Amino acid sequence: MANEILTSTSSPQTGLDEQTAVVDFQGVSIAFDQKTVLDDISFTVARGETRIILGPAGGGKSVLMKLANGLLRPSSGTIRIFGEEINHMPERDLFKLRAKIGMVFQESALFDSLSVEDNVAYRLHEEHVSEAEAHERVVEALKFVELEQAIQKFPSELSGGMRRRVSIARAIISKPDLILYDSPTGGLDPITSTTIVELVMKQRDVSHTTSLMITHRLQDAFTLAMNRFDPETGKMRPIPDGGVDESTKFLVLNEGKIVFDGTTLELVQTQDPWLRDYLS
Ligand SMILES: Nc1ncnc2c1ncn2[C@@H]1O[C@H](COP(=O)(O)OP(=O)(O)OP(=O)(O)O)[C@@H](O)[C@H]1O
Ligand SMILES: [Mg+2]
Numbered sequence: 001m002a003n004e005i006l007t008s009t010s011s012p013q014t015g016l017d018e019q020t021a022v023v024d025f026q027g028v029s030i031a032f033d034q035k036t037v038l039d040d041i042s043f044t045v046a047r048g049e050t051r052i053i054l055g056p057a058g059g060g061k062s063v064l065m066k067l068a069n070g071l072l073r074p075s076s077g078t079i080r081i082f083g084e085e086i087n088h089m090p091e092r093d094l095f096k097l098r099a100k101i102g103m104v105f106q107e108s109a110l111f112d113s114l115s116v117e118d119n120v121a122y123r124l125h126e127e128h129v130s131e132a133e134a135h136e137r138v139v140e141a142l143k144f145v146e147l148e149q150a151i152q153k154f155p156s157e158l159s160g161g162m163r164r165r166v167s168i169a170r171a172i173i174s175k176p177d178l179i180l181y182d183s184p185t186g187g188l189d190p191i192t193s194t195t196i197v198e199l200v201m202k203q204r205d206v207s208h209t210t211s212l213m214i215t216h217r218l219q220d221a222f223t224l225a226m227n228r229f230d231p232e233t234g235k236m237r238p239i240p241d242g243g244v245d246e247s248t249k250f251l252v253l254n255e256g257k258i259v260f261d262g263t264t265l266e267l268v269q270t271q272d273p274w275l276r277d278y279l280s
Helices: 002-008 061-068 091-098 116-126 131-144 161-174 190-208 218-226 263-267 275-280
Strands: 023-032 035-045 050-054 076-081 101-104 178-182 210-214 227-230 235-238 249-255 257-263
Touching: 002 190, 023 061, 035 061, 035 076, 035 249, 035 257, 050 061, 050 218, 061 076, 061 178, 061 210, 091 131, 101 161, 101 210, 116 131, 116 161, 131 161, 161 178, 161 190, 190 210, 190 218, 190 227, 190 235, 218 227, 218 249, 218 263, 249 263, 257 263, 257 275, 263 275
Parallel strands: 050 210, 050 249, 101 178, 178 210
Antiparallel strands: 023 035, 023 076, 227 235, 249 257
8 A cells, every 4th residue: 555655765854764763752741830731741742643632632742742843941851853852952953944844823823914825835935935935835825725726815814724725735735744733723613634644644645744733633533543644536545444643642631741652453443541531
């Protein structure tokens, strides 16, 4: 299957070898005003892996994601991204690091005064890419999210699902080595949510980009774990015989602690009473 062929490339941008985790948290804690939000968190995300992050509201999911791209710094512990320690990384180096990371924020975070084209091209403008090349890349990214017809529109003219698509196009425009999706389906109806999950899946199965995806919807998490994108039909389809995607794993956070770190099968077979209750 195409899926297996594409998993073992080394990144042209980071030159990372395959053993080095793309995301590596060791003993990470962070507190705000004496209140511990993440408490001694350790986990790794391998190259090509999609890590779904679940857990109740306020459990520290967004904080974890902001730590991963250096928007927040930990109180203690070590964070390595692409093998590089970022705890004390100077801001200008973090800026370079973030050029290799695509982020889809919890509320889309589009600029209302900019057109879809300028929103998606934003990072390219910062990198002084020529107008002609930027336009070409914007069109390509918008095609990926099936929104090329909206290129001249403004965010206020778009539905919630379309705004989320624009946000995804913006995150993938630089062909990042890591994508962070913070609740990309939050606030969307179930049908629109599924179309967004399908895009996350397409990115996983076509580009094999390492990613973290926070979601509140178990349904979205299991859709991602149990389906694969079919490039021929342009749609997802269930993995045969009730199989699961091996590159998709789970992390469950509750009250600042990791309560689960493992595969889909391990999650559905868990005997942990709190997890079983959460999943039911
Ligand atoms: N910059 C900050 N300053 C102070 N407290 C913060 C800050 N960011 C997050 N917190 C607190 O950290 C805790 C975890 O927040 P976080 O946003 O990570 O939760 P979450 O798991 O993403 O929740 P949700 O599912 O609602 O998005 C909350 O109690 C929040 O108030
Ligand atoms: Mg959050």
